[in-house]
Amino acid sequence: MKKVFLFFLASILIFLGLVYGLLFTPTGNSIVASYIQNSVNEKLTQADFKVEEFSLTTSKINFVANIDSNSKINISGDLALLSKSVDLNYEVNIKDLSKLEKFTNQKLNGSFFTKGILKGDQKLVDIKGISDIFESETNYDVKLVDFKPSQVNFLVNKAKIEKLLYTLNQPIYAQGLVNIDGKIKNANLDSLDGIIATIITDGKVNNNVVNTAFNQKLKSLISFKGDIVTNLEPNKAISKIDFFTTPANIFVKKATVDLKTMKINSDYLLSIADLSNLYDFTQTKMRGAINLDGNIEKTAKDLKVDGKSNLLSGRFNFNLVNDDLKADIKDIDLRKLTHMMYYPDFFSSKADANVAFNTKTQKGSIDAKLLNGQFLPNEFSTLINTFAKFDITKEIYEEIDLKSDIDKKVINSVINMKSKLTEISVPKSKIDLNKSTIDAQIQTKLKGIEFNTVVSGNLNSPKVSVDTTELLKLKIKKEGKKFIKKNKEKLKEKLKEKLREKLGAEASGQTADDIINGFRAFFGNN
Incomplete structure (x- = not known):
């Protein structure tokens, strides 16, 4: 029995000696380093991972490795095998992220650096560090319980938007600074709890880049800033957003993101204090103010947006489903519309309209009715009064039908209107918003006399040409009657x-x- 015990004890000592020799001697360290290097390169088939230094004793570790000769990983410090605890310093320095594309499956640019300490045991590990991500001053503190994230605190100070876009291999659409303060009490999705505050300052849009990428004609400086507060709940991120830009401001009371399905539900308020600030986007001169509020729903397949506004003394409602937009307009004041668009003030009425438009093809239609319409004094009414001695501004057009087809920024329309003494139709009208021109033919019946009018030229000051042949005959008759009577x-x-x-x-x-x-x-x- 004694011999068996001695043999068993000798076997254990030999095994421990082999383990010690394999793990804690220079020869053993070399074998382990080679094993780590080969394992990593096998799992990352495109990797060029090389262990430069590896030293492991019962109380110390020093590990230095390179990835593709441009990225260095350095881990060193104390360890206690029996208590299973560590006190390590680490440093990751990647000089050129683009060389890691084969590992990230996405091209990245720039550099990345972080260093810190890792301290703890199998029950609790605390990782504290700093980083220069996006040229920021960032620090973080991550606590792991049973090797699972339990608490995460981080502070990103003055991260540059242009560096973020550059790192993600995106065009530099804008520049500015971002500060993020995050405190997450539980990083597990099912019991998520925390708050993240984001502040954006000194934002400026790079017009040249945006113009090239999105075929825009931006000229004016567009600045922006914003505040975002995100509360984390189990499987959800709920944000309140105040975003201010030169053209418009956007406010969101509650935007909810389902972190499992990535479905987004949000309200919004779009506030435009001065429509003239939208000229670079619309290439259309406008004035006035507008507030538009509604809801957004985004899933993996669909985007749905609705909105409403009290517009031009009337009501405006719309629904957008992916590329298809439908709008319902009620009781808007036509004079206020023409004033907003800088068009001549020529007609007074209330208007209802149904609009269908595809945002992808930029084609659609307008079916409108103008109610209780009345001509205002203008070149058209003056010409009629001069030749026919008839004041058309006193005529009331109870209901006017207007149908339009939209092809990008070209609008072709047909109009029919009738009063007690007149009948007017527009069989052909073309408005080109790109060129800001109009070309319309107007057919008028006035007390049995028919004549045509052509409106053409610049949309803001069009030329009105009236075929006066029949009107002259009418004028001659009236003047003749007066002369004979007198x-x-x-x-x-x-x-x-x-x-x-x-x-x-x-x-x-x-x-x-x-x-x-x-x-x-x-x-x-x-």
Whole structure:
């Protein structure tokens, strides 16, 4: 029995000696380093991982490795095998992230550096460090319980937006600074708890980059800043957002992200204090203010947005499902619309409209009704009054039908309108918002007289051309009637004198009356 015990004890000592020789001697360290290097390169088939230094004793460790000769990992410090605790310093220095594309499956640019300490045991590990990510001053503190994230605190100070975009291999759309203060009590999704505060300052859009990428014509400086407060709950991130830009401001009371499905539900308020600030985006001159509020729902497949606004003394509602937009407009004031768009003030009415538009193809239609319309004094009404002695501004058009087809920024329309004494139709009208031009043909029936009008040229000050042939006839008749009525007796006497000379005294009286009646018949019975 004694021999068996001695053999068993000797076997244990030999095993421990082999383990010690394998792990804690230079020869053993070399074998372990080679094993680590080969294992990493096998798992990361495209890797060029090389262990430069590896030294392990019962109380110390020193590990230095390179990835693709441009990234260094350094770990050194104390360890206690029996208590399973460590007190380590670490440093990761990557000089060129683009060389790691085969590991990240995405091209990254720039450099990355972090260093810190790792201290603890199998029950609790505390990792504290600093980093220069996105050229920031960042520090972090991560606590692991049973090797699972339990608490995460981090502070990112003055991260540069342009460096973030550059690192992610994106065009430098903007520049600015971002500060992030995060305190996460439990990093497990099912019991997530914490708060993250983000502040964006000194933001400026790089117009040249945006113009090239999105075919825009931005010229004015666009600045922005914002505050985002995100509360973390089990499986959810709930944010309140205040985002201020030169053209518009956006406010979100509650944006909820399901962290498992990544579904987003959010309210929003878009506030534009001065529509003239949108000119670079719309290439359309506008004025006034507008507030638009609604909801957003984003899933893996679909985007849904709705909104409403009290617009131009009326109501505006819309629904967007992916690329398809439908809008319902009620009771807007046409004069306020033309004022907002800097168009001539030529017509007064209330308007209802249904709009369908595809944002991808930029094609759609407008079906509108203008109610209780009335012409305002303008070049068109002045011409009619001059030739026909008719004040068209007193006519009321109870219901006007307007149908338009939209093809990008070209709008083709047909209009029909009728009052007690007039009937007007526009069989062809083309407005080109890109060129800011109009080309419209107007057919008018006025007391049985038909004439055409052409409106063309610059949309803000178009040229109005009226075919005055029929109007001149009407004018001649009216002027003739007035002249005959006023000078009837003188005309009779002069005609009688002329008739006496040619026809003789007996027939002259009767014939003069006949001639006067003939003139009256030509110019009308009045």
